Amino acid sequence: DQQVKQNSPSLSVQEGRISILNCDYTNSMFDYFLWYKKYPAEGPTFLISISSIKDKNEDGRFTVFLNKSAKHLSLHIVPSQPGDSAVYFCAGTFGNEKLTFGTGTRLTIIP
Amino acid sequence: GAVVSQHPSRVICKSGTSVKIECRSLDFQATTMFWYRQFPKQSLMLMATSNEGSKATYEQGVEKDKFLINHASLTLSTLTVTSAHPEDSSFYICSVGGGVAKNIQYFGAGTRLSVL
Numbered sequence: 332d333q334q335v336k337q338n339s340p341s342l343s344v345q346e347g348r349i350s351i352l353n354c355d356y357t358n359s360m361f362d363y364f365l366w367y368k369k370y371p372a373e374g375p376t377f378l379i380s381i382s383s384i385k386d387k388n389e390d391g392r393f394t395v396f397l398n399k400s401a402k403h404l405s406l407h408i409v410p411s412q413p414g415d416s417a418v419y420f421c422a423g424t425f426g427n428e429k430l431t432f433g434t435g436t437r438l439t440i441i442p
Numbered sequence: 443g444a445v446v447s448q449h450p451s452r453v454i455c456k457s458g459t460s461v462k463i464e465c466r467s468l469d470f471q472a473t474t475m476f477w478y479r480q481f482p483k484q485s486l487m488l489m490a491t492s493n494e495g496s497k498a499t500y501e502q503g504v505e506k507d508k509f510l511i512n513h514a515s516l517t518l519s520t521l522t523v524t525s526a527h528p529e530d531s532s533f534y535i536c537s538v539g540g541g542v543a544k545n546i547q548y549f550g551a552g553t554r555l556s557v558l
Binding site: 365367372375380420428429434435 | 443446448451474476484485486487488491533535537539544545546547548549550551552554
């Protein structure tokens with residue numbers, strides 16, 4: 332039962348343009364969502380998060396949007412930079428800190 | 443965020459041997475640590491939640507006698523893969539949670555285990 336889904340395994344974006352990564356979830360108990368960035372052979376790095384009581388959170392070039400009725404969240408990166416090339420995971424959690432991760436989206440920024 | 447050190451970064455071992463992986467929280471006392479496993483091109487799957495001073499909580503399908511977890515102090519948790527077999531070859535990652543930002547977990551760099 333995949334509770335968190337990232338339906339696009341890969342995405343290529345031109346440098347300077349906007350990258351939009353999508354994530355869908357099925358567990359309505361989730362009350363907090365996170366995005367992590369991961370390079371090969373390294374642990375995930377925390378990027379940005381959002382509480383279920385909000386619909387938007389912004390941090391520099393990164394903005395996360397949450398649509399609770401659609402059980403959908405997205406990460407916007409603008410402008411995209413070559414260093415943003417990595418695998419991005421979204422994750423949901425509730426109460427007990429246990430994270431449930433999506434399958435990841437590999438983002439490639441084309442110079 | 444928290445600084446998490448994981449050691450070793452890579453280990454190659456023979457089938458049947460045991461391997462210990464250490465996870466250290468360097469800048470705060472972690473009552474809870476988490477152990478994940480990631481197979482190639484797949485998601486991170488939670489194996490167990492390590493609680494300081496008590497038994498670990500294992501996820502469904504994870505053999506607790508094969509993956510021994512010890513969380514003896516607030517800064518150290520260890521995962522021992524006992525009698526490793528080739529199918530245990532994977533990327534193991536620990537994380538620390540429960541800090542000031544309660545829902546955010548900070549990850550170690552991971553351990554690549556290859557069982558021959």
